[in-house]
Amino acid sequence: MYRKVNIAELLAATTREPMETVASAIKSADAAKFAEAYGRLTATCNACHQATDRGFVVIQAPKISPFPDQDLRPLKP
Numbered sequence: 001m002y003r004k005v006n007i008a009e010l011l012a013a014t015t016r017e018p019m020e021t022v023a024s025a026i027k028s029a030d031a032a033k034f035a036e037a038y039g040r041l042t043a044t045c046n047a048c049h050q051a052t053d054r055g056f057v058v059i060q061a062p063k064i065s066p067f068p069d070q071d072l073r074p075l076k077p
């Protein structure tokens with residue numbers, strides 16, 4: 001419980017489906033499906049933060065690599 005919000009219940013209800021879609025996109029190596037699913041998951045995170053009066057917690061896709069000294073692009077596209 002966070003204040004009057006049952007976070008555990010709400011998390012399961014809102015993020016399970018988008019999480020599963022992200023996982024299945026990874027398994028099938030489908031970049032377009034991953035981008036769509038990741039965007040939807042991120043929107044779900046932010047929707048709950050707004051609904052719980054924590055709209056200042058804004059999640060976004062990473063804009064920089066955590067490994068700035070490595071070029072991680074595949075050698076063959």
Ligand code: HEC
Nearest residue numbers: 002007010011014015041044045046048049052054057059
């Ligand atoms: C069920 C509602 C809910 C969902 C869904 C949710 N959050 Fe949150 N999140 C919260 C609440 C409430 C807080 C504020 C907790 C506090 O103020 O102590 C929070 C805080 C955070 C914080 C801030 C932690 C800090 O104090 O710096 C991060 C990071 C975060 N959430 C990430 C995520 C991500 C990533 C997702 C989606 C994968 C997500 N959240 C989905 C309710 C949710």
